[in-house]
Amino acid sequence: MKLADLVVRFAYWLEESSRYRRFKQAAYDLLENPHSRIRPYFDLFMMVLVLTSVFILLYDVRHTPEHWAVKFENLVLVVLVLEYLGRFWVYDDIHKHVIEAYEESELVDEPFRLRRAFYQILQAKWTFVSSPMAVIDLLAIMPSYRPLRILRLFVLFRLFKLFRYTQNLQEFGAVLREKKAELLTLLTFLLFILVVGSSAIYLFESSNYGGDIDGFFEGIYWALVTLSTVGYGDITPHSFEGRLVTMVLILSGIGVISFFTSIVVSAFQEKLGEVRERQVCGRLQKLKDYTVICGYGRVGAVVADYLHRDRHPFVIIDENEEAVAAARRANYLAVHGKAQRLGALHRLGVGANACRVLALTGDDVVNVYITLTARQLDSGIEIISRANHHRTVKKLELAGANHAIEPYKIVGLIAGEYIGQPVAFEAIQGILMGDQEIDLEAVRVPPGSWLDGKRVEDAGLGDLRLILFGVITPPERESDHVRHHYDLTSRRFQFNPGPDFVLVGDDLLLVFGHRYSILRLRHKLKL
Amino acid sequence: MAQEVARQLQNRGELVRMIDLDPDRLDKARQSGFQVEKVNLQDDEELLSLGLDTEVDVFFSLLENDADNVFLVISIRALAPDLPIVSISESEDTVQRLTAAGATKVIDPYQISGYRIYEMVHRPVIAELMDRAVFGKGVDLEIAEIPVPAGSFVDGQYLDQLSLSSRYNLVVLGVVDRDYGDQLIFATNPKRHRIDVNDIIVVIGQEEELERLRRDVTRTGEQDRVGPVFTPPRRDR
Missing domain, CATH: 3.40.50.720 (NAD(P)-binding Rossmann-like Domain)
Known part of the structure; x- marks a missing residue:
């Protein structure tokens, strides 16, 4: 049981190591975390890489590969393999399974068996490997293996891989998934028409009877071309029966296409609100x-x-x-x-x-x-x-x-104030509504600034053309130079402090004045 | 809305007369304990009989519909050219229409509420202070206007020479010079303002201090008997 002991000890060591956790978190942020900041850049990089590699592979179809192209392909291969392994790694924590199994066995006082933990790990990782995206990832690595030409087909999977990196495409997929039942019905109908149509045309237009159809596959090809209203015209019916079949197929083709369009459109319309909301929520998460x-x-x-x-x-x-x-x-x-x-x-x-x-x-x-x-x-x-x-x-x-x-x-209060003293009220309302150049503002005295410890008289507010309305201080401050103070929630407002009132850091000066005067005071306090 | 205004005015000791046309609203207001008279608001004769040019000081047009308000304001303005009319508007566009119709002051409740909420978000300290000073919760600060009668001791003085804020516990906002219109000349204005008769000094302070200043300003010719100086006056520049 020496091996099992070692494995358990190693698992605990990993669990405790903050470095390992940080490293894994970074990998997770890079590869999977939809809210991480770095993920969009990574996705963009991968998209460019994949598109370039696909382009080179397509170029190679007619040309002999250049020396650098081979090197690039190898680089892509390395990145893709690393990415696959990375995803395999961050999918879940192996050591947690080990620890869990170990603690479980401790609890029921049984000897710890490595096999059970191993089985659990295998199960978890298999879920990853068998997931569609992981399969695509794996297949996308294939075309780099040059000796097997058929693997070139898998270059398409590289394109599918783009799905991974674009949220919009994933949303498109999700929306269509919602309409699975309707699409399935449509597919069944389509298959039925296709089989009927291709059988009929094969019967009537077979080359034995002087028609264009050489085999059943050609029948299917012709039926699909007609059904989709594409109608290449490379194969055309000549017999009366064949033309009848064609007409029926064209009519049902219009039906199929309009049905399909309406399913997709309605799916998006239903989901539009949700898609928008998701977008809004996505943007909020960054705020x-x-x-x-x-x-x-x-x-x-x-x-x-x-x-x-x-x-x-x-x-x-x-x-x-x-x-x-x-x-x-x-x-x-x-x-x-x-x-x-x-x-x-x-x-x-x-x-x-x-x-x-x-x-x-x-x-x-x-x-x-x-x-x-x-x-x-x-x-x-x-x-x-x-x-x-x-x-x-x-x-x-x-x-x-x-x-x-x-x-x-508020209307009542304003009306009441207005009745008593219209002029004063207009003035103060103008200040309060901020639609005049004169403003009432709260300016904080930064600790250690030149105002800290100064008397009001020496603050030079008059020179800045500011009227001091009052000072907001901590609630316990008493001063002989203030005749009235008012307690706000958790603060104290010292109304009209005398010239000897001493300002302290973190006090708030409430001043009336021109916007520029207030800006200048703020600026002076920053220096 | 109208009930709220009436309640506020009554709390201030003003005499309020409420009129309405709609029987449902009349019922509702009466149930809430208001005395409301039924007057046809579209009938000029009935409106005139309220004593628009004699007894009424301010007319409030607080109907719920913007169009009704505009119509009422026009009618009243035609009947009483000098009467101050206060109205409310539901939307920004109506503010201009009501002003054009002859309203002296248009209050836009939603604009003001929206702005006050924004203040609470943006600068909570000032919002709280204003809540208390202007809207009167727990702080007895008030904004007051003090007219300068002929022969007052402030007549002919410069505003900054008076050092009112230390003689009285007041903050001086500025002066309205009737000769130059209703605009408030702020105390910070670089152009020094010489106070003369019929000017209005706008100050913020406690009721007693305001009263003291009002008394001293109206008392004529006795410059030496101004109220006691609390702290040495600020430097005059």
């Missing part, structure tokens, strides 16, 4: 800290426009087809679906890469539901929700929303 906007109504559209202006990534989900179409027209990432469904939000990366959910539909019930679902998926995510009725605010907060926005209440 980080993006926002999920549920509902692309008026409010959703306004938010999307602003986020787009700021180059903040976001994705839209709406259950209304028209809204989704409108979002797509605006070139936004958009998915059709019900946001309140757990699966829909999950697919959009809530609970993973998404950092914020906005529930902005016009229906309060849906908004509450979205809030609940999002909170369930991710306890830390920020949720801002729209409340069309005042009553809903409480419910949204209970459901886990961080903020609730009431569009109608």
Whole structure:
């Protein structure tokens, strides 16, 4: 049992070795991981390699191979073999099977048998070897073996290999697979017509009776050419019966082709939404800290426009087809679906890469539901929700929303402010809506910058033409030079600090001023 | 929408008169405890009888349909040329139409809500502060406009010489000079502004401080009796 011991020890060593794991992960990223960054480049490289090798093989049909072409073919062979072995290797972990079998035998107190583990490994690897893609991979290596000419046929498998490297082609295959039953029916029908047609033409137009058909194979060839409405005309019926058969075949051929077309088209139409959604999800996986906007109504559209202006990534989900179409027209990432469904939000990366959910539909019930679902998926995510009725605010907060926005209440507040002091209100609203050159901005004091430790008076904000509205500090800061402070969530707002107020790193200055003034302050702080 | 506006105005102690045409909406509003009068909004006589040019200070047109609002605003504007009219719009296009129809101020609730959500995403600190200052949750800061009467101590002074922000606990945003239209001249404007009669100073601060400034500004001719100086005034340039 010395060998078994060694194997087990080696398996544990592999399991513990972080270097081995890193190496294997890198190989996995390169070959299989659909989300890795390097994979697209690898796929592109392989496609170019395969196409070049196919081209050279085709060139060799009429020419004697050049010296460098042989070398290149050998290189391709090496790469393909390495790729095959690599895939074989990363398909699963051999040492895990060994460890599993070993621990199982330990548990039931039986002597460890290498054979069982070996059998399991063989089974797992066989699943890989027998998978269609792996078979194609293996066959694609064949044409490099020159002595056997028939193996040249397998050059086609190199072309099939391209499937592996293009996601679109794989999707095409997946869509057609969905319509298996219909396609099978069609194929049966086609075979039936083909057999009937070729038998009939063989009977009536055989060369014995002065026709063009030399054998049954020619009959099949003629039937297929006629059926597909290609009709080369190299073989033509001369007898009356033969022409009758031809007419029937042409008519059924039109039927077969239109049936086939409609199957493919309808399959794609049904899958179009899904294909698009997959594409969107694929793009989302590469993003980080993006926002999920549920509902692309008026409010959703306004938010999307602003986020787009700021180059903040976001994705839209709406259950209304028209809204989704409108979002797509605006070139936004958009998915059709019900946001309140757990699966829909999950697919959009809530609970993973998404950092914020906005529930902005016009229906309060849906908004509450979205809030609940999002909170369930991710306890830390920020949720801002729209409340069309005042009553809903409480419910949204209970459901886990961080903020609730009431569009109608905002109108009320604005109307109220407006009645009292129209001029002041216009001014502040202009600042708040960002449609003036004067802005209210928060500027952070970087620790160690020239502002760190300075008094407000010496900060020179006046020279920059900025008005200091206040300073946001940690919640515990007290100062004799501030007459009023307000506690925000986890921060303290020091309103209108006196000239002797000392600024510290990480304080936020809230300043009013021209956009350029604020830019200049930011610039000065960076130096 | 209209109920929300009415509630806000009533909370501020304003006198509100609500009118509507549609019996369903009348019922609904009455159930919510509002007093609503039934007035035919398409009948000029009935509208005039509300006292548009005498008793009404501001007219709100808050119907749910954009077309109805435009029609109502036009009618009111024809009846009362000087009355401030506030209206709401469902879409951006209607904003212009309502303004053309004669609305003094058009509020686009969705635009504003959308922008506020964006603020929360983009700069949460300012959004929270504004939430409290402008929309009044827990912070008693207010924006106020203080008109300058004839003979006030600020008359003829430069804005930056007054150092209002240290004498009073206030932040001065700027001045509206009635002679140059309604535009706010910001305090940061490089052109120094000399305050004169009928200007309006726009400030942010607590209610008491605003009151103190208002009192001092309206008190005429006694420059030495301005409120106590809290900290040494900022350097005047």
